[in-house]
Amino acid sequence: MNASALKAQFIKIRSNKIFELVVISVIIFSALLVGAKTYEMSATLISVTTFLDWFITFFFLTEITIRFFAEPRKRDFFKNFWNIFDTLIVLVSVIPADDTDMAIIARLVRVFRVLRMVSIIPELRLLLTSLIKAMPQLGYVMLLMFIIFYIYGAIGSTLFEHINPVLWGDITVSMLTLFRVMTFEDWTDVMYETMEVYPFSWIFYLTFIFLSAFAFLNMVIGIVVNVMEQENEKARKEKMAELGEPTLSDLAKQLTDIQTQIQQLDQSKPLGNTTNKISN
Known part of the structure; x- marks a missing residue:
């Protein structure tokens, strides 16, 4: 499989709604896992939660990789704040710090993985963007x-x-x-x-x-x-522009152009009649 075909597969996976739902489900499960770690658990459950935590980290790393290779221009990937945020969260989560003095920081970083829900769901991004701009x-x-x-x-x-x-x-x-x-x-x-x-x-x-x-x-x-x-x-205008549908401003401009053309035609009619009379 050549590079273009592989890139097309990455784009297809990234645009797949089922893939987005799976990512959202894993983020929610990750949040529940962080909450479960605040309770006292047996050694077996601790081992299970550790395995699940590493599985979630590997899944997020794979998801970030797919999104990166699906980007038409790789430089544009890091121009998006949410892509940078997701990448940092995933990379820090990969660092093994459970048995060191950085264990608390590692756990806190894993808590912030819940914020990836904002980067995945457009409506949440819109709410947060509106709050920041306000x-x-x-x-x-x-x-x-x-x-x-x-x-x-x-x-x-x-x-x-x-x-x-x-x-x-x-x-x-x-x-x-x-x-x-x-x-x-x-x-x-x-x-x-x-x-x-x-x-x-x-x-x-x-x-x-x-x-x-x-x-x-x-x-x-x-x-x-x-x-x-x-x-x-x-956001509505950007979506309509992507779909190629005219916006209200475009329709208003077209209507203004049509009215201008009609007025020009009306103004040219008397001139044409006068020219005919003179020729007769």
Whole structure:
């Protein structure tokens, strides 16, 4: 079998839906195996899990090799972040470190093999990509939220420190208490405690909750959803381009061209009639 035929076989295997399902199943089984190792097991089960772990590592190594040789241009394989991530995880998993001081690191690396689910399933990649691209916009919202936390933390520490030093002893502890209030974790107990000394302290809590839990968190959700819609539209356009189907923008451009041609024809008709009359 020549190189081109072998490459065609690799491409066929990589594009096979059954192969993708098998890879996903092995990733899920790998996650279950990592969880099983956290329990106490007999020597026999330890031997079985060790054998299965090496089998999974060999399977992932084979799968990465197939994907690499199926790439039309080998240099483009490492231009994809997920390919680099998968390769690093698999290569580190191959290193035998179970009987050395690196055993804990080796186990942690095997935990990260579960993240390969993201690189395999396009929908998960889209979600993670949307979250990463939303980070710059989320950064400003988080900065503004930190400012609100800092202001309210300073106010809470100044007013309520003598009431409960454990919750309001300094500004860092006060901000941690405010995070508890924002997540609604027994926040009424904190409020009623300060209301015994300051009856109108409920204003402090309600305004903070409206700003943090209602306003800023909804802004975060809105930003993520907006970016996700943009990424969905981008992915849809790329898929239609691969299939050769026209997008809405292409159809709109074609419609505009047709309208322009019709207008040009309408404008040329009177000129043609006038020319005929002059010739007559």
